[in-house]
Amino acid sequence: MAVYTEVTDDALEAFVAEYDIGRVLSCKGIAEGVENSNYLLQTEKGHHILTLYEKRVNPGDLPYFLGLLEHLATNAIPCPTVLHGRDGSALRKLCNRPAAVFSFLEGMSPRRIQPNHCGELGNALALLHIAGADFGMSRENSLSLNNWRPLLVSCGQQIDKVKHGLINLLTTELDFLENSWPKDLPAGICHADLFPDNVFFLCGKLSGLIDFYFACNDFLAYDLAICLNAWCFERDGSFNVSKARQLLNSYRKTRNLEEVELLALPILARGSAVRFLLTRLYDWINHPAGAMVQPKNPLEYIEILSFHQKVSDPGEYGLL
Amino acid sequence: MAVYTEVTDDALEAFVAEYDIGRVLSCKGIAEGVENSNYLLQTEKGHHILTLYEKRVNPGDLPYFLGLLEHLATNAIPCPTVLHGRDGSALRKLCNRPAAVFSFLEGMSPRRIQPNHCGELGNALALLHIAGADFGMSRENSLSLNNWRPLLVSCGQQIDKVKHGLINLLTTELDFLENSWPKDLPAGICHADLFPDNVFFLCGKLSGLIDFYFACNDFLAYDLAICLNAWCFERDGSFNVSKARQLLNSYRKTRNLEEVELLALPILARGSAVRFLLTRLYDWINHPAGAMVQPKNPLEYIEILSFHQKVSDPGEYGLL
Helix, strand or coil: CCCCCCCCHHHHHHHHCCCCCCCEEEEEEEECCCCCCHHHHHHCCCCEEEEEEEHHHHHHHHHHHHHHHHHHHHHHCCCCCCCCCCCCCCEEEECCEEEEEEEECCCCCCCCCCHHHHHHHHHHHHHHHHHHHCCCCCCCCCCCCCHHHHHHHHCCCCHHHCCCHHHHHHHHHHHHHHHHCCCCCEEEHHHHHHCCHHHHEEECCEEEECCCCCCHHHHEHHHHHHHHHHEECCCCEEHHHHHHHHHHHHHHHHCCCHHHHHHHHHHHHHHHHHHHHHHHHHHHHHHHCCCCCCCCCCCHHHHHHHHCCCCCHHHHCCCC | CCCCCCCHHHHHHHHHHHCCCCCCEEEEECCCCCEEEEEEEECCCCEEEEEECCCEEEEEEHHHHHHHHHHHHHCCCCCCCCCCCCCCCCCCCEEEEEEEEEECCCCCCCCCHHHHHHHHHHHHHHHHHHHHHCCCEEEEEECCCCHHHHHHHHCCCHHHHHCCHHHHHHHHHHHHHHHHCCCCCCEEECCCCHHHHHHEEEEEEEEEEEECCCEEEEHHHHHHHHHHHHEEEECCCCEEEEHHHHHHHHHHHHHHCCCHHHHHHHHHHHHHHHHHHHHHHHHHHHHHCCCCCCCCCCCCHHHHHHHHHCCCCCHHEEEE
């Protein structure tokens, strides 16, 4: 849950007057998007999402994120589109923070993931990857292979207080990943954080993809591996092959996976497990006492990592 | 900010199917109402507020709260009204908690209070008191005079860690209040928590009153004293007589204050300051580390109390 910037009513009214969306009727902080302050903004012209970018988003990246959302929406990907003000600008300031207004997407994040959710997701992710191919800007993944060891080091000895032996486990795994990480897989625009919280469904159909603030250029199959970890494991750590089968096969129907991508899936999934384990450990160790952000439990990713370490053939993921 | 119960999509759909409001289109946790989980629920028939009652609300009080809201709305008070399901029930269960659906009120809580907000508030509070007169149920104020000393005792020595000498100050003040608290003032339905967070405005006009979960039967002038403290002091602790003048005089235009009520205002304001100082101290001392609820700073109420202790004539509040 986000820390909210308190937007004063007069500042909000002046801000909204820059757009052609009528007067403000209500504005409520919503529990969506961990990195930013988000508000459900109702005006005379309908419902919108107002986003204030907080410290964790680099303002220099915003033109990439907003440009990407516009590009994807033009290509029929169900993502929020940014509104332009009367002066043509999509990005302005509110409460001394960069701020933008987006279209409102209907739908709800699924709480109990069903295999058909994963099928819908696979297709949408493939469409996103295809639509991203002719987007003109690029952004390096700032949470990729090269960033993991510095992250491990910065967490320090605290990691073993979270779980004994974890530093050793992660060091050995990083040695392996750094030596064996693939080099020449098909790359392009990745969402890179497509957890269930960031996907909306309506009547069983995928209706929206949100929170593109980790989007970057990376291996497309790595994005798929992130989804495999985020959607296909149960809370008790067990792998659900029905979900994985739907995710992977529905992805492949829309965008074919090359042989090299299939073979790389286990290592990409291990890398993705390490990435989320490390950032969650970092947040767990560094979150200020009394902060309103509840850090996510890092430990579930140890079990996910351990599952992938034992996979010798990508067929074990349920590929048909 | 509230702690949210995570409502699963299937449980929500089954719940909403009990009402005649169409299918769910979206449901977002909102940062409103400290005691309960609140969601902005969009269905095919429009926008609603879904409330799940968490531990701090006594389920036995819910028929009073819901009945009161219906009564007030029937009497043109701009408060949420509860929706009845097809079976006639307004109260049912969701995620093992009592839950209800309410009409959505437009408007925004003011962040920078202006004197005209206080004028609007005074009139609305008087109308609420008048409308409450023929409500058939009653509920004792569980945070009134008799409850303050037990609250002080339960906070214990921790209070002096918040501010040195505070136990002594509060003990002396309670001695005074217990000896001098008025006995026969006009009483009736009080909101008892009408802070700016709980009042909406649209284009400078009051458009909504929310969060009636402290509503009770008590002295009407005590409810006004709560508003005086909540709306007419600046962040630096200084009293804003222009705001108080608007609040009190606009209240009196709609519901006349008797001489005994006017004379009692200083002691009622002292009592109200002690009530919020004590509950905030309690929350400050007892909130669990890492909780998502950010406790409110108790100390501002020491300055408010100290202001009222020096008032010898209610004319000092700006009464005309």
